[in-house]
Amino acid sequence: MAFGFLPKYQQEITNEGLSQEQILVLAVETIKALDWKLSYTSSTSVIGFTNFSLSSWCEEITVSIDGNTLSVKSQCTVNQLIDWGKNKKNILFFMSKFKYLKEKYSIEQLSDKFSELTISIPPNEEELLNQPLKSSKDKITNFHSIFIPKEGFVITPILIDLNIIVFVLMLMNGAGFIVPDNQVLMNWGGNYKPLTLDGQWWRLFTCTFIHAGVFHLLMNMYALLYIGLMLEPYLGRIRFLSFYILTGVAASTASLWWHSATISIGASGAIFGMYGIFLAMLTTNLIEKTARRSLLTSIVVFVAYNLLNGMKGGIDNAAHIGGLVSGILIGYGAYFSLKEEFDMELKIKTVGLSTIFVFVLSLIVYKTTPNNFAIYQKKMAEFVKLENQALQIFKIPVNDSTFIVKLLHEGIINWKHCQSIVDTIDYMNMPPLVVEKNFKIREYVLARIDVYNLLIKEYSGSSDTAEINKQIISKSKEIEKIVKLLTNK
Numbered sequence: 001m002a003f004g005f006l007p008k009y010q011q012e013i014t015n016e017g018l019s020q021e022q023i024l025v026l027a028v029e030t031i032k033a034l035d036w037k038l039s040y041t042s043s044t045s046v047i048g049f050t051n052f053s054l055s056s057w058c059e060e061i062t063v064s065i066d067g068n069t070l071s072v073k074s075q076c077t078v079n080q081l082i083d084w085g086k087n088k089k090n091i092l093f094f095m096s097k098f099k100y101l102k103e104k105y106s107i108e109q110l111s112d113k114f115s116e117l118t119i120s121i122p123p124n125e126e127e128l129l130n131q132p133l134k135s136s137k138d139k140i141t142n143f144h145s146i147f148i149p150k151e152g153f154v155i156t157p158i159l160i161d162l163n164i165i166v167f168v169l170m171l172m173n174g175a176g177f178i179v180p181d182n183q184v185l186m187n188w189g190g191n192y193k194p195l196t197l198d199g200q201w202w203r204l205f206t207c208t209f210i211h212a213g214v215f216h217l218l219m220n221m222y223a224l225l226y227i228g229l230m231l232e233p234y235l236g237r238i239r240f241l242s243f244y245i246l247t248g249v250a251a252s253t254a255s256l257w258w259h260s261a262t263i264s265i266g267a268s269g270a271i272f273g274m275y276g277i278f279l280a281m282l283t284t285n286l287i288e289k290t291a292r293r294s295l296l297t298s299i300v301v302f303v304a305y306n307l308l309n310g311m312k313g314g315i316d317n318a319a320h321i322g323g324l325v326s327g328i329l330i331g332y333g334a335y336f337s338l339k340e341e342f343d344m345e346l347k348i349k350t351v352g353l354s355t356i357f358v359f360v361l362s363l364i365v366y367k368t369t370p371n372n373f374a375i376y377q378k379k380m381a382e383f384v385k386l387e388n389q390a391l392q393i394f395k396i397p398v399n400d401s402t403f404i405v406k407l408l409h410e411g412i413i414n415w416k417h418c419q420s421i422v423d424t425i426d427y428m429n430m431p432p433l434v435v436e437k438n439f440k441i442r443e444y445v446l447a448r449i450d451v452y453n454l455l456i457k458e459y460s461g462s463s464d465t466a467e468i469n470k471q472i473i474s475k476s477k478e479i480e481k482i483v484k485l486l487t488n489k
Helices: 020-033 086-104 107-120 143-147 155-172 182-187 203-209 214-258 268-282 289-309 317-333 335-339 344-368 372-395 403-426 432-459 465-487
Strands: 008-014 037-041 045-049 059-066 069-076
Touching: 008 086, 020 037, 020 045, 020 059, 020 086, 020 107, 037 289, 045 289, 059 086, 069 086, 143 155, 155 203, 155 214, 203 214, 214 268, 214 317, 214 335, 214 344, 268 289, 268 317, 289 317, 317 335, 317 344, 335 344, 372 403, 372 432, 403 432, 432 465
Parallel strands: none
Antiparallel strands: 008 069, 037 045, 045 059, 059 069
16 A cells, blocks of 8 residues: 555566567557556557546556666556555556566567557657656655755745745744634635625635645645646646636635635635646647546546535535636636647737636626625614614603603614614525524514513503513513523623
C-alpha cells in the first residue's frame, strides 16, 4: 500500500540478451494483453492507463527503456492519498505478463512486431495530439518541493504558500486552529452578504484565501496541488493565475446570490473552477485521446462525489457549482489560445475576454441582488424603536387621565406597526433560523396587543375586572416565556 501525494510504485529489471527495440515491443504487447489503454509510444517509452473502477479509478502506467533496462511505474491519476496496494499489483501484473510474453515470442516475431509498431508510431512525435499527458508531477520530489516554485510549476506553490501564510497570520491574531470564530472570519474578509453588498465588494476576492480551520485548509491545498500539477503546464503562468482568480470571484458571486447570511470562505470555489477548466479541456482534442478518456471519467466521478458531499450542511455548494460552471465556460473559451500555444497575443485576448465576462456577470449580480439580511437588520432596528415607544407607556401612572388614550394611540398603534414589519419579513428570503425567530416575534407582538386591549377594558370601567386580570396574568406569562426563548435565557 502506497501513501502520499498521487501514490505510486516503481520497479526496474534488466533483460539480458534483448535489445531496446525488442523490450519496447514487449512493453506495448504487455499493456495490450492486460487490456489496458495504450496512450503514447516513443522509441524509449510507453504510457498506458488501467481500466476505470470505483475502487481505484485508474492509474497511469509509464514504461521507460534505457538499453536493456526496463523501468515500470504505476501512479494514481487523481488526488488519492492511499492506493490500497493497487499500484504494486499493477506492476506485478505487468512484470508477470511481460515475462510470459518474453518466453512466448521468438526474436523473429519481435522483429516483425517492431516493424508494425514503427508504422503505427506517428512520424512527428512532437505533434500536440500525440504527446504524452503534460504534468508537473515529476517536480514533487519531496514534501518541501510542494512549496517551492520551479519551471512549469510556479503559480501553484505560490498560491499554496499564500493560503498558508494567511492562515498562520489568522492564528497569530487569535483565530481557532480547528474552528475559527465567525467574527474572525468576517474580520479577515469572509464573503458575508450584508457586508459584501454594503460596498465591501473586495470580499468576493479575499474570501478565497481564508479557511475555517486546519483541516479545511489541508483538504483544499491538497486538491489545489493536484489540479495545479496537471493544469499549470497546459495553461502557463498567466492563464493559470488569471483563471484561478476569475473562477474564485465567480464562485464567490454565486454564493453571494444564493445565500442570505452565510459566511462563505475557502479556496474550493476557485479549485472547482480549475477542475471545470480541466473538464472542458478533456472534452476537446487538446489532450491525447486515450489519456483524456481515462482522466475524464476519473475527474467527473471526483467532481460529482464532492458536489454530492457538498449537499451536507456547512458546505458552500453554491460556490462549488459557480466555480465549476465558470471554469467550464472559461475552459472552452480558452480553446483556441491553448491550441496556438505560442501565440502571446491570443493568450492575452483570452485572459482579457474572460476577465470582462466574469466582471460583467459579477457586477450584474452585485447590483441586482437585494441585501435581504441588511434590510432585515434595518427593519428589526425599527421594530426595537417602536417596541420601546410602546413600552414607554408603563412609565405613566395608571391613574393619569391620558393613560388609556396613550394605550390606544401610542401603544397599540406601535405594536400594529411592529406586526406589519414582522409580516413584511415573511416575504423575504431569509434563513430557516430567522424564519423561526420571526414566527416567535409575531406571537410576542400579538400577545402584547392582547394585553394592551385588556388593559383598555380594565381601565375603562369593565365590570368583570377579575376575569380581565386573570387573562392579563396569563398573557404576561406567555410573553415572558417567548422573551426567554428569543433571548436564550
